[in-house]
Amino acid sequence: MKQIIKSVALTAYLSFNATLNNYNRNIIKSEYEIYNKLIPGRTSGDIDQFGTFWDYTDTAYAKVNLTLHLDANVNVSEDYLNLCSLIQKICWGDDVYVKRISANESHILSQNYSQTQDGDYLLLIDETFQGSGNAHKHFPLDSTNLISKALNVTRQEDEKFLVLTRKKVPAGTGFGGGSADAAVILRHCTNQDNMKLIGSDVPFLASNYNVGLVTGIGDKIIPIDDITLDEMHEYIYLLLVDDMSSTTDVFANARKMISNGTFKSTQFESIVESTISMARNFSNFVPQNDLTPCVLSPKVKRLYDILLEKYRNYKVGMTGSGSGLYIIGNNDKDITQVRNLYQDNLCIIKTKFKSGKNNGKCYTLL
Known part of the structure; x- marks a missing residue:
């Protein structure tokens, strides 16, 4: 019996490694x-040949x-x-x-x-x-x-x-x-x-x-008409923790919260109207994401709590089902100080909203 178990385990191990090796074949360093x-x-000097x-x-x-x-x-x-x-x-x-x-x-x-x-x-x-x-x-x-x-x-x-x-x-x-x-x-x-x-x-x-x-x-x-942060001299800073968020798990949690009444029933049509109004007057914009309390990652929760406490003068939010967070502002030094508070791996990317004025790649790693 032990021999059979060892054989099955070895087969599974070899199968996993074969899959991983096949996968790694498709990860390359350069086109x-x-x-x-x-x-x-x-x-590589014949760049025109590859056009x-x-x-x-x-x-x-x-x-x-x-x-x-x-x-x-x-x-x-x-x-x-x-x-x-x-x-x-x-x-x-x-x-x-x-x-x-x-x-x-x-x-x-x-x-x-x-x-x-x-x-x-x-x-x-x-x-x-x-x-x-x-x-x-x-x-x-x-x-x-x-x-x-x-x-x-x-x-x-x-x-x-x-x-x-x-x-x-x-x-x-x-x-x-x-x-x-x-x-x-x-x-x-x-x-x-x-x-x-x-x-x-x-x-x-x-x-x-x-x-x-x-x-x-x-x-x-x-x-919606383009929102340009340039007029407010602001950027959007993307904060990426060293953790993934499972969309499936987050929405499963959201379903539980809807079922137990945590999410209050509202007139959804009024939410649509108020969101359109806020988008057209972006200076009054307030980030809102119903999925924030559904996130399970301790790293995301800890960073989000830090942002809410220490960055009250900024627009702070979570995108999608996480784990990404963002800050809208214009002070690189102030925003990168979050690393001292978070004290864990944190990637910060400074970029802009895509618009008619900003229609290409434009970002900086901070």
Whole structure:
């Protein structure tokens, strides 16, 4: 019996390591690794030769939920809860590179990288602050990745793809990194009918709006005029703790709170109206997120409590289901002092709201 248990354990161990090794094959250091495989003989100096290598490249701009309200009158057994959220794209995000590949190119790639179940290749350059050591936990390189789901919505019959993601936005932070990656695929196709099936943030992130009031299950978008922090000489500072937040767990907690009456029933239409009014008069904006008390991470709770106590003169909030927090302000020195109070790993990114005036990447690591 002991021998059988040992055999099963060994098989499981070897299977896990094989999966991990296959995964690590798809984590690369530079896109030139791909060029060298598919365009042998070229060097990194031949940069002009690679201009048409990709079918398209785009920035997957992240987002912040400036407000997020849950409808306490809903049936909690439904797959999705009804929400109302003021969502703003920001000038920070991943870079996504997409190429349709031939059968011969797929054969060449298969010698070095692992395919998804659909025959695509998802490769990763990990530039998140956690580092590539944890990448396998956060960015699936198989058909469960939202990128893969977006490809399945858009692909023609026998199309296969190579997708490289230069990852900056960590998973589980509420900044919509995975949804934004998938949105890049959808923005470059004509069939966008099923995008809401991929993720609730995807329709907004695939849209041309910089800011919008999103309601329902993410499928209804009310465009809002651009909010420019420049006029108030302010920035948005993103605070990323060294911890992930499970969206599933946070919403499970929210369902419990709705069921036991913790969330008070309100007229949801009035919340929509007041949020639109506040967005149009942003100087009176107050961050609100019903999911904040549902977060389970001690690190997020501790940092959020510090912000509420020590940064009362700033606009402070949590995005999505966490773990990301943000501060709207303009004093780098004051805001980076939070590290002395928090005394744990903390990434701080200074960026801007995406708008007509700020329509590209613009961020600084502090």
